[in-house]
Amino acid sequence: MVSDTITIPKTQKAQLTCKFGLETELTEIPVPEPKDDELLLHLLYSGVCHSDVSIMKNAIPMPMPLTLPFAAGHEGAGIVVKIGKEVTGFKEGDRVGVTVVNRSCQTCEYCKRTGAEAFCDTPTHLTTGKWGTFQEYITVSALYAHKIPDGVDLAKAAPTQCAGWTIYRALKETNTRPGQFVAINGAGGGLGSFGLQFAKAMGLRAIAIDFGQAKHDHCLRQGAEFFIDAQTQNVVEEMLKVTNGCGPHGVINVAPSAKPLEDALLYVRKTGTIVIIGLPDDAKFTLDTNLMVFKGVTIKGNLLGSREDLDEVLQFMARGLIDIPIEIMGLSELPNAIKRLDNCQVNGRIVLDTSK
Numbered sequence: 296m297v298s299d300t301i302t303i304p305k306t307q308k309a310q311l312t313c314k315f316g317l318e319t320e321l322t323e324i325p326v327p328e329p330k331d332d333e334l335l336l337h338l339l340y341s342g343v344c345h346s347d348v349s350i351m352k353n354a355i356p357m358p359m360p361l362t363l364p365f366a367a368g369h370e371g372a373g374i375v376v377k378i379g380k381e382v383t384g385f386k387e388g389d390r391v392g393v394t395v396v397n398r399s400c401q402t403c404e405y406c407k408r409t410g411a412e413a414f415c416d417t418p419t420h421l422t423t424g425k426w427g428t429f430q431e432y433i434t435v436s437a438l439y440a441h442k443i444p445d446g447v448d449l450a451k452a453a454p455t456q457c458a459g460w461t462i463y464r465a466l467k468e469t470n471t472r473p474g475q476f477v478a479i480n481g482a483g484g485g486l487g488s489f490g491l492q493f494a495k496a497m498g499l500r501a502i503a504i505d506f507g508q509a510k511h512d513h514c515l516r517q518g519a520e521f522f523i524d525a526q527t528q529n530v531v532e533e534m535l536k537v538t539n540g541c542g543p544h545g546v547i548n549v550a551p552s553a554k555p556l557e558d559a560l561l562y563v564r565k566t567g568t569i570v571i572i573g574l575p576d577d578a579k580f581t582l583d584t585n586l587m588v589f590k591g592v593t594i595k596g597n598l599l600g601s602r603e604d605l606d607e608v609l610q611f612m613a614r615g616l617i618d619i620p621i622e623i624m625g626l627s628e629l630p631n632a633i634k635r636l637d638n639c640q641v642n643g644r645i646v647l648d649t650s651k
């Protein structure tokens with residue numbers, strides 16, 4: 296029996312943010328007990344997201360307050376090792392993903408509205424509501440535990456829980472159809488890599504915007520039809536050139552600065568949609584409302600997606616259509632991973648192996 300072979304230690308390692316900034320402290324902390332409606336997971340892998348960097352620096356105003364110390368990290372994958380007594384549908388040994396949303400109320404307007412549960416009035420989010428995935432064990436409400444299909448690698452499944460989920464929903468929010476153009480600003484990172492692969496799998500024509508030869512090669516490998524270098528090319532001119540003078544039907548903004556958004560309004564196709572999902576440290580940009588009106592452009596923000604979206608993401612992976620490159624580092628190497636992300640030196644996604 297699986298339960299005979301699982302030994303749960305009393306303590307575990309966690310990377311704690313004890314003061315705001317990029318440094319963390321590898322600390323021994325207790326392994327939590329699952330509540331009646333929760334699972335205890337042995338977290339084997341955790342992705343590292345650019346939002347972790349911003350949160351650790353306290354650079355973005357969070358809807359819920361941050362209290363020090365905390366473990367950041369909000370996309371993980373692991374094995375169920377203990378089950379709360381009210382939980383049904385899970386067994387020890389199940390492979391499960393962990394998202395930033397650990398709990399939602401199920402009773403507010405947004406929880407009741409199809410597809411809007413990420414906007415719950417009183418959610419429990421990792422990092423703010425409870426410690427995140429930069430640790431070896433975590434409890435998760437069964438409602439937000441997503442079973443990972445057989446054949447999907449756990450290390451690769453971890454980044455689906457924020458990056459893959461978020462950009463998959465953002466692509467839907469652009470309302471683009473197969474054969475249409477979608478541009479992704481900041482396409483070379485974790486979200487962008489997923490976005491390029493999903494776009495291709497959905498029959499969309501993806502245009503990647505990022506900078507440098509390494510990102511160029513990376514984005515084309517992920518399925519981008521065109522690459523525009525934001526440092527050496529005029530993005531607006533190039534974008535119009537590759538879209539027959541009309542611009543892309545949809546734009547997803549992941550890039551952590553204002554200029555890419557201001558450019559997007561210039562090059563987006565008339566009646567097109569710009570979806571903002573990046574959380575830059577400096578979140579202000581100048582909006583030309585006249586241009587927005589004359590072009591009939593929709594600009595909208597989006598947070599994560601629905602639980603159904605996440606299941607769909609995992610099915611894309613199970614079918615072999617999505618396989619983003621990951622770089623595995625040890626949990627102990629987190630400070631180095633964070634510094635590289637802060638300097639935009641990561642292609643694809645860094646995933647932490649919590650055993651190292």
Ligand SMILES: [Zn+2]
Pocket residue numbers: 344345346347369457458
């Ligand atoms: Zn994230």
Ligand SMILES: [Zn+2]
Pocket residue numbers: 399400401402403404405406414415416417418
């Ligand atoms: Zn709610």
